[in-house]
Amino acid sequence: MSFTNAPVTRSLVYGLVGISIAVSLLDIKHYFYILVDLHLWRFHQTWRALIYQLCYTNSSEVLFAAMTLYNMRAVERMWGSRKFATFVFITLILTSILTPIILTLLLRPLTLGLFNYLPAGPTPIVFAILAQYHSMIPPIYKYKVVTSISASTDDQAQGITLSDKSYRYLLAFQLALFQWPGSLLGALIGWLVGLSWRTEALPRSLIRWRLPGWVVGMRTQRRSQEFEGLRRRLEGEGAPTAAATGAQSQGESESGRRRTVGQQVMDQFQGAF
Template structure:
């Protein structure tokens, strides 16, 4: 965590917008009781029922409040990334990883269906959060290291990684998290164009 940075959302307007959007939208769909509309699965929803709108709806909101709370906390902690790279580049990065992960999930589900695995993907912007944590991992230096009961060395950023893994409550979330992390690394290393783009 960044202890020497300004408190709150100072200098991080897009982080504030993302937190408010994702968490309030998650609460709203819970109040409206429409969570099943956001689940994504190859069979029957895409292959048989042709419900392609689910590809667009799936990465918008979390369908449970625990994931929304952890995701909101992770987005909040990544505010230092926005301060470091600038708001316009941050917004472009979020938009690019969101679109690429949204397009990658149906392809991954189709490939898994070819080998006979039908994985339900719970709703949530988990790929965007994983991409932000990946960028946080690459850009923010460690402040301190701790040896915990003689089991390895942990940094101050280890809490972020544990929270990200704690939010992987199913195989669908795990695939989303992995997709977001890999996309962020590909963008950051210029394997995919977009590292220096700004809206």
């Protein structure tokens, strides 16, 4: 019930957990992270850029990513499954291209080869969704953590103001720091892609494009809506018919009662005569 009206988010969470467990059981984790000098320059394994976001290589990252995605399911509910799935797909393509390119051609040369590792995991996608969550979902309540004991009774006491969304940001921030600087780079690229989508900095045709409806099961949903509409129309037509039938039967019963009383009176007069 917690994933109601959020089938894409549910698929992301279940897929992330399932693939991460399968990769660990099959002992193929070494295929999902990227070492620039070894995998890209020496062996030219560019296909790693297309699969490195499919799973995480340790259970802590899986847990934090699944919790973060679960807490951001309201984004799909507000957008609709088709738009949300399109956003996730476009973000996957853009971050799979931009993150390895920026690491390989910019950051690695600037750091003299020290920044050479890109960890596995959909951290860029998580932070792209987080950018939408930050802009769309307002906080429900706020509270202050007072840092000065002497001023704890004062309304203007110094402290840190937090909200019900703060722990969600804390989960995502921890996810970005698990394997930094590589995970931090992915988080930054994902946030920028999400912000670009939000501010329509990306090409308008890319933002307006949508995945086919059958990808998110819209055909089945539309068919069920059609059956629901037909049922309501039949119920609407059946109600006046039932009312008319009831009125007609009631009129016949009343006329029957009137005729019976009249016949009784005529019988009494006929008996008198």
